[in-house]
Amino acid sequence: MExxxxxxxxxxxxxxxxxSKSPTFQTKAxxxxxxxxxxxxxxxxxxxxxxxxxxxxxxxxKGFNITVPHKEEVIKYLDEVSPEVEYIGACNTVVxxxxxxxxxxxxxxxxxxxxxxxxxxxxxKKVLVIGAGGASRAVIYSLIKEGxxxxxxxxxxxxxxxxxxxxxxxxxxxxxxxxxPITLDQIDNYLPESEIIVxxxxxGLKENDPHLFDYSKxxxxxxxxxxxxxxxxxxxxxxxxxxKWQDGLPMLxxxxxxxxxxxxxxxxxxxIMEEVLKS
Ligand code: ATR
Numbered sequence: 162m163e164x165x166x167x168x169x170x171x172x173x174x175x176x177x178x179x180x181s182k183s184p185t186f187q188t189k190a191x192x193x194x195x196x197x198x199x200x201x202x203x204x205x206x207x208x209x210x211x212x213x214x215x216x217x218x219x220x221x222x223k224g225f226n227i228t229v230p231h232k233e234e235v236i237k238y239l240d241e242v243s244p245e246v247e248y249i250g251a252c253n254t255v256v257x258x259x260x261x262x263x264x265x266x267x268x269x270x271x272x273x274x275x276x277x278x279x280x281x282x283x284x285x286k287k288v289l290v291i292g293a294g295g296a297s298r299a300v301i302y303s304l305i306k307e308g309x310x311x312x313x314x315x316x317x318x319x320x321x322x323x324x325x326x327x328x329x330x331x332x333x334x335x336x337x338x339x340x341x342p343i344t345l346d347q348i349d350n351y352l353p354e355s356e357i358i359v360x361x362x363x364x365g366l367k368e369n370d371p372h373l374f375d376y377s378k379x380x381x382x383x384x385x386x387x388x389x390x391x392x393x394x395x396x397x398x399x400x401x402x403x404x405k406w407q408d409g410l411p412m413l414x415x416x417x418x419x420x421x422x423x424x425x426x427x428x429x430x431x432x433i434m435e436e437v438l439k440s
């Protein structure tokens with residue numbers, strides 16, 4: 162596809178944004194469907210976020226993704242947000258309809274679509290979620306929507322887990338019973354009954370990071386997910402034990418595919434996008 166005066170511009174804003182894989186796989190998806198569009202990375206410092214959003218409107222950028230550290234802050238500059246964004250408190254996808262900005266959260270969809278490749282039925286499951294930050298909120302939203310029975314929500318700072326629970330109370334009348342905040346030290350007590358373990362913290366990004374709990378206590382019947390895009394020490398143990406396991410790539414793929422669908426109204430070419438991510 163030749164670029165010309167009608168080429169639509171999409172992009173991602175973040176700080177830093179250099180390592181983002183989204184420009185490559187979104188561009189490939191546009192090319193594959195012969196859509197006259199490009200997708201570019203835009204590095205935006207926190208103090209420049211408002212100006213960047215004004216710029217997006219002025220330049221008629223059709224849609225954009227938002228990554229760290231802007232996912233929460235961007236909300237106040239949007240004209241409308243989806244219910245997911247309201248609950249999760251973070252937005253990663255925006256569509257620009259003639260200057261009217263509507264925000265979505267496709268991270269929750271991305272996470273759950275990835276997890277369902279390993280666990281097609283989540284209803285009634287018991288899940289250990291580690292971390293209570295922005296990523297955890299998307300994970301928890303999607304797990305509650307799928308009807309899990311219990312979420313042991315382990316966080317270094319227990320108050321943050323308590324706060325998350327309070328924020329989710331309006332989502333379901335059962336939230337009080339579903340979410341149980343615990344400390345990292347208490348993980349050992351709840352590990353045996355957890356069928357799925359999800360790490361949403363950045364611990365494991367570096368090889369010599371401390372372990373979040375005693376990984377040797379994981380058993381082969383448990384499914385282990387880390388939203389970091391590589392095989393972390395936690396995932397290595399899961400593999401050694403013979404568990405079903407998954408890194409953050411499926412979540413990245415499916416959040417991007419959903420964003421693509423929101424922007425273009427077209428079925429995203431998943432296989433092509435996946436191929437790019439894995440190369
Ligand atoms: P994100 O948006 O990626 O979730 P975040 O909102 O900064 O990022 O949340 C980071 C999460 O990782 C938090 O749950 C944090 O624990 P605290 O709430 O106690 O800060 C957790 N985290 C980060 N570094 C950690 C560490 N070294 N040990 C344990 N938990 C850690």
